[in-house]
Amino acid sequence: MTLFPAPHRLVLAAALACGLAAPALAQNITTVNGKPVPKARADQLYEQVKKQAETQGQQIPPGTEQQVKDEIVLREIFVQEAERRGLPASAEYRVQMELARQSILIRELFTDFQKKNQISDADIQAEYDKFKAQATAEKEYKVRHILVEKEEDAKSITAQLKAGGNFEEIAKSKSKDPGSAAKGGDLDWAGPGSYVPEFSQAMTKLQKGQTTDAPVKSQFGWHILKLEDVRDAQFPPLAEVKPQIQQRLQQQKLAAFRDELQKKAKTDYKFGSASN
Incomplete structure (x- = not known):
């Protein structure tokens, strides 16, 4: 038989899984064994x-529209055959139909709730302001580092720097960090949470332009750090993060609605209990 080619077969299957209402209208695609197939x-x-x-x-x-019609007519043919064989009377069919009915109703329930409880621009602005207030309390650091495997190499580089050596040139020739060596050890702007604790602790103690007096050991090796600048954490504009905030608030409202329904329901069932 001719069905939808991939990937459109997957799209069609997903749509069919949502269920189809079939109101009796005068306009039909065709008839199958005398039964009309509504357009x-x-x-x-x-x-x-x-x-x-x-x-x-x-x-x-x-050609998708024609393929849809073909699919609808084929389904009518198959459904009629299933009914002729008495399959709707089977216990398995009744269970599956009840599960499908529940799924559709639950989907419609949550869709209806979201339509009637939409997230306002004021809600989004308030959530954005809350996040922004939290973020501005943090700092970002622009730091360079030189990473080597052995402590003696790190001490030697530290001595060279104290003697007037150029940090960027030494980083390019000596650092084992593939991500920053070519850039003179530049790690760009980042908050302390972006680094391992040993690195962050040493970094936040430095003043602008200062280099660590002694190498810093971490799980990656030995580091020599140079702090170039510090600034308040940068926060993205509202327009950039609005869709994510809106989705987050929608999920929170929906979760609260689900929890409310669960709490109001009169049942002795214990959710999450292995004894049920």
Whole structure:
């Protein structure tokens, strides 16, 4: 039989899994064994396939609308055969139908809640301001380092620097850090949390332009640090992080709604209990 080619078969399968309403309308695609196949059924599936593809950044190829119609008619043929064999009367079918009914209703419940409890721009601004206030209390450091394996090599480099050696040139020729050696040991701007504790502790004790008096040992080897500058932590503009904040707040509201329903329900069931 002819079904959807990958990857559009996956898109179609996802749309079909959501369930289809089939209102009885006069406009039909065709009839199968005398039973009409409503065009509205294909229209709804097409819209779901289209929406699913857009979500995944895909384009609907030419001919998709016809493929949807073909699929709808094929499904009617198969459904009629399943009904002729009496499969809807089986216990397994009834269980699966109940699970599908529940899934659709739960999806619609949460969709309805989100529509009626949308996140306002004021909510997003307040959350952004809260994060920003926390971030500005932190500092970022622009530091260079030279990494070597042996302590004696680190001490030798420290002596060279104290004698007037050029930090950037020594880093380029001696540092074992592949990410920063070519840049003269430059690690760019970062907060203390970006580094291992030994490194961060030594870095935050330095003054601008100062180099560590003694090498610093970490799990990576021996470091010589030079602090170039310090600034308040930079925070991205609201426009850049608005979608993430909105999604976070939506998830929080939805989680609170789920928790509320669970608490209000009258049941002696113990969630998460192995004894159930």
